[in-house]
Amino acid sequence: MQGYILHTQSVKDEDLIVYLLSPKKVIKSYRFYGMRHSNILSGYKIDFELEESTRFLPRLKDVLHVGFSWTLDREKMFFWQEFIRLFYWHLKEVETVDSFYFELLEECARRFEKQDCKRVIVDAYLKLLSFEGRLHQIFTCFVCDESIQEDVVLVRAFLPAHRKCAFGYEFKAKDLSYFYNNFNSSHFSDEYIDNLYKIIKEGF
Ligand SMILES: [Zn+2]
Known part of the structure; x- marks a missing residue:
């Protein structure tokens, strides 16, 4: 085995x-x-x-x-x-x-x-969230329940929020959508990958 x-x-x-x-x-x-x-x-x-x-x-x-x-x-x-x-x-x-x-x-x-380890882990985590049905592809703020237009703040488990509603790392909605639809993080700079990685480290 x-x-x-x-x-x-x-x-x-x-x-x-x-x-x-x-x-x-x-x-x-x-x-x-x-x-x-x-x-x-x-x-x-x-x-x-x-x-x-x-x-x-x-x-x-x-x-x-x-x-x-x-x-x-x-x-x-x-x-x-x-x-x-x-x-x-x-x-x-x-x-x-x-x-x-x-x-x-x-x-x-x-x-x-x-490949870069952090990118591999970021891609893998996205698959895991999607597999478990926990990926929020529609950006609705988990704090105020209103829709998010441009800047999405992500917290643990990639939960989306408004900038004014939660403290976390910020991403452009269109960049996240591309990532979520294609399961590919190659359009993110190392800085963004670092931030995604830090969110993952808070726990699955
Ligand atoms: Zn909000």
């Missing part, structure tokens, strides 16, 4: 509780410390086996790290682990998931190879 390590939590001595995202499930497993243990780091893609236990969490075993071409790039790994942390907080209470989430990570891992 393959999965992404979403989170690890140390328990007594050197054992770990490991949260994994597989194509169909979020798995909470137990990893015993062993002499020949392979690296278990959040964000890693692994090949693994589970040994079911009737009394406790399934045991994670036969772990094999499936590396990315950019695994040793510290900056990319930093962005990746931040992204994975957001995934963990978003999915930690869930057991069964649509394969959309696993496939989204697969796509991002591929795109990380050649």
